[in-house]
Amino acid sequence: MLIYIARRLIFGVVLALLVTLITFAVLSVSFDNVALKLAGAGASPETVTAMTAKLGFDRPLLVQYLDWLSSTVTGDLGRSLFTGEPVGPAIVQRLSVTMSLVLVGLTVTTIVGFLLGVLAATRGGAVDRVIQLLILLGFIFPALIVAIGLVWVLAITLHWLPATGYTPITEDPAAWLRSITIPVLVLAIGGSANLTSQVRGAMIDELRKDYVRTLRTRGISPLSFTLKHALRNASGPALTVLSLEFIGMLGGALIIERVFALPGFGTFAYNASTAGDVPVILGVTTYSVLLVIVVNLATDLVNGWLNPKARIA
Structure with a gap:
């Protein structure tokens, strides 16, 4: 039974990694739009580029995902880009x-x-x-x-x-x-x-x-x-x-x-x-x-x- 539980847990970890990686890859398509929203509708291209760099969206996708994963493992899911509230406690509350x-x-x-x-x-x-x-x-x-x-x-x-x-x-x-x-x-x-x-x-x-x-x-x-x-x-x-x-x-x-x-x-x-x-x-x-x-x-x-x-x- 313990071996079975261990196998299922390993499978669960692999599944979680795959799902979050695919989600991250899909979201990467909208990174420019997110930067534009945060910079403002009338922002110049230079301002949007600066916002993209500030958010780290200009880095390689895999590097961004690994940074997010390393923080998530420690319990830090980051902060909302729009409200600034910590993601983990906000999710638990809701x-x-x-x-x-x-x-x-x-x-x-x-x-x-x-x-x-x-x-x-x-x-x-x-x-x-x-x-x-x-x-x-x-x-x-x-x-x-x-x-x-x-x-x-x-x-x-x-x-x-x-x-x-x-x-x-x-x-x-x-x-x-x-x-x-x-x-x-x-x-x-x-x-x-x-x-x-x-x-x-x-x-x-x-x-x-x-x-x-x-x-x-x-x-x-x-x-x-x-x-x-x-x-x-x-x-x-x-x-x-x-x-x-x-x-x-x-x-x-x-x-x-x-x-x-x-x-x-x-x-x-x-x-x-x-x-x-x-x-x-x-x-x-x-x-x-x-x-x-x-x-x-x-x-x-x-x-x-x-x-x-x-x-x-």
Whole structure:
């Protein structure tokens, strides 16, 4: 297991290096435009050239990347070109907003997905048909339409929840929960439909296997063999879906935070991308890659703990 973890970590480091290097190379195309923005729209060519040299954009690309990498390894991601704030602390501050959305959304997705998936597989009949209809509706409606509908009903019509804005949990936990409820629901609806479908299919396959029939003949209660045996064996594919949903929710936060005016990671990344803020874009890319690597590694470890065959492989 330790060898496996070491291999995955090495692979993750190589992946992070490749992604950040490619990102740096793509950003280098816009270095002149960034220098022009900082120098001012009416700046002379000499002023723009001086700004380019000041930022270090006139040096060889590989030298620039290695300088950035050496600083990043020590924990210094540089400063924003436009605001001057340190990139690392700025990302951590905004990432806490996004992670509150994603983690709560993933929790809701997990509870709803497993509960409905198990119910559909074990009950069948009308219950299964109703749940399949809910799955279909979750797949059909786009997130933006769901967001508009929830805001109209819960915020504008009923006045139960705020339509926009964010309250930190340290200031007021109740207000924090109210401020993230609609965004979380928007993030969780599609993911819940996907996970429910996966759990339902995996549970149906498990309940048809011979060992389940054997457990039934021995008089073991349906609840016991469903939760202790069938659900555990069916959880592997569901965990993979959850890891993908986590990554998808991080990407979805870019739109959700813009719609609901949340000061999160996605809004920060969007503003940096439109402005061409190179240090911020590289910092956002680095944090995103590291999050994906950690989540995938944790998913594989949990899957190995649940499934001995996966652990042996």
